[in-house]
């Protein structure tokens with residue numbers, strides 16, 4: 001899932017269309033949109049508005065591991081209109097501190113520093129772009145994702161040769177964003193492929209539900225149950241999991257939790273290393289299907 | 295090799311910085327005031343960053359040479375460590391660095407001359423006492439030597455200070471910086487070794503054990519002293535037999551008089567570091583079973599730990615002299 005945070009409706013429009021997002025409420029003046037693979041908030045202009053709307057979207061859809069992307073226009077001294085950058089440094093004209101978004105993947109855009117301004121300026125500076133949201137967005141989005149998963153993509157809409165005049169040409173801005181969609185798409189795919197966590201299996205949810213229906217766990221025991229089931233989910237093959245249902249017929253929950261731990265002890269010792277299958281192949285696989293080299 | 299290089303203001307003009315920037319002209323350059331701005335913030339994911347770490351060029355300030363805990367001695371009068379680099383090219387699943395640092399980016403402290411001045415002061419503060427300096431506590435000493443130029447700077451330095459010993463702790467097979475020099479006695483290249491099943495499963499991106507043993511052999515043939523580091527021993531099914539056979543194999547391939555020291559320890563980790571490693575790799579069997587918390591450290595259950603450690607110790611002492619052996623856990627195990 002990717003969360004887009006975007007200041008202007010005209011910037012958001014091509015992305016809403018691309019993902020076929022549907023309106024799903026809002027917070028104050030911020031408007032939310034949702035689809036199968038993406039969510040989006042139109043925040044309004046300013047660092048503060050962006051921060052408020054980012055927080056509202058994150059609270060409305062709490063989930064870890066999502067990519068957060070702030071996409072919007074910016075000003076640069078001499079880069080061509082339409083050129084896009086990804087932020088490698090984000091500072092603000094009225095807040096202390098600097099963010100350094102971490103990017104352990106290749107990106108279609110060159111990196112650049114962003115300076116988030118509280119009022120528009122045409123006193124462009126070399127080697128960085130001006131925007132009005134990045135710093136607020138980043139501050140707020142870091143609550144919901146780690147630095148690698150919070151990124152700002154900025155598209156040059158004005159420069160010293162064609163300075164901003166305060167009036168937005170909505171159609172032109174939509175076109176600038178639309179032209180970046182293929183790159184955004186590639187980037188999102190790269191990140192999602194490299195950062196995805198395996199979801200808990202159906203077996204894990206079902207096993208926990210069954211255990212909880214049989215025993216009344218204290219909070220500490222519930223944590224133990226969740227962690228042991230997660231570990232067994234990773235350690236066991238499906239046929240081994242299938243026979244675990246019988247465990248819950250034991251009388252005491254302490255004994256039940258202890259049995260789970262014994263299974264973990266046994267299976268972690270079997271799975272921690274890939275050991276070659278001496279009788280058969282030169283290259284074999286261990287129980288988790290990883291290749292084993294002699 | 296690096297897509298991004300961060301450059302701390304203070305070392306922008308340092309010759310080592312300039313050389314590295316020339317070597318990697320395509321890397322994106324990002325200036326910062328202090329490396330901590332990039333390395334220390336909490337909301338970072340070590341596992342994600344490990345896919346493609348950036349290089350941070352920085353200045354090491356404050357104390358650069360620190361005494362080691364008493365249990366990490368190797369028979370010298372005094373023992374110290376220093377870290378010219380933080381983080382490692384390899385990705386061993388048991389490595390404490392992943393639980394200790396927020397970031398997997400490499401930090402290279404380019405002010406080698408300040409490290410050397412402090413090492414010199416330490417040695418000269420008590421010239422009659424031998425000092426041992428460990429260089430691979432927060433990194434692998436040799437793995438990134440082609441980038442850092444560490445050996446080119448430090449081998450000549452230690453050659454001039456015969457009462458100061460240097461340990462190069464490594465899994466790298468990059469031993470050419472040593473082989474191109476005449477050997478001298480106060481540098482010990484210490485290889486971390488585990489049997490193949492452990493290395494293949496847990497020592498990601500590190501050279502195969504066979505290649506490490508071959509590199510070791512080249513060094514001993516050339517007359518350099520080597521160290522053997524069997525730490526951490528990992529518990530798995532049949533591990534005792536596997537370790538015993540492995541120890542026999544290692545000692546059979548090395549002339550005994552080239553061995554400076556042997557250390558031994560089982561997998562263990564401070565609780566907070568362990569928790570972080572486990573959170574980063576929730577699917578990793580190493581962090582799941584047969585462990586217990588004892589005095590703030592997570593390690594194997596006592597009976598497992600004792601058997602594994604004791605059997606490996608007995609085997610080592612069949613091949614080596616007790617004076618070469620420096621176990622890391624005798625106190626905890628009451629051995």
Ligand code: SF4
Nearest residue numbers: 382384385386389433
């Ligand atoms: S070689 Fe050493 S420092 Fe590098 S990852 Fe492995 S354990 Fe850590």
